Amino acid sequence: MAVNLVPVDRETPDWFPASVQEYLPEDHLARFVVEIVDQLDLSALVSAYAGPGSRPYHPAMLVALLFYGYATGVFSSRKLAQATYDLIALRYICANTHPDHRAIAGFRKRFLDELAALFTQVLLVAQAMGLVKLGTVSLDGTFRQLTELASELDAQQRAVE
DSSP: OOOOOOOOOSSSOOOOOSSGGGGSOTTOHHHHHHHHHHHSOOHHHHHTTOSSSSOOOOHHHHHHHHHHHHHHTOOOHHHHHHHHHHOHHHHHHTTTOOOOHHHHHHHHHHTHHHHHHHHHHHHHHHHHTTSOOOOEEESSSOEEEHHHHHHHHHHHHHHHO
């Protein structure tokens, strides 16, 4: 008796959807991260790129890439760089571009203080939406209570106003 298997044909081109978005469910974490990051004020990061040099990746994309990595337990810049090829979610976040590990690690190192404040804002928004519980977090290897970070952020915002 012959078994009727689904044929595997790797030579015939597949007709992929026109956009990576079509592969990602509407309620996917990657969409949430991009939506939240798009609401953040990243003008200080963008303005830091004025001057000569090659075209950098947009800070919003790198922030979303890092925060998605933090949310899913991927902290290594090398693993994140490889995942931009392997994971649909990261193809969506990076708009089908592929920053190398040096670009990711350099961005994180250069803007670590700014990322800590932005990460706190994202977590507070997620907590307000009931998506996360506040607890201990680590962004730079130092474990701190998120409530402590939130208090610092509130104090910084009041000082600016």
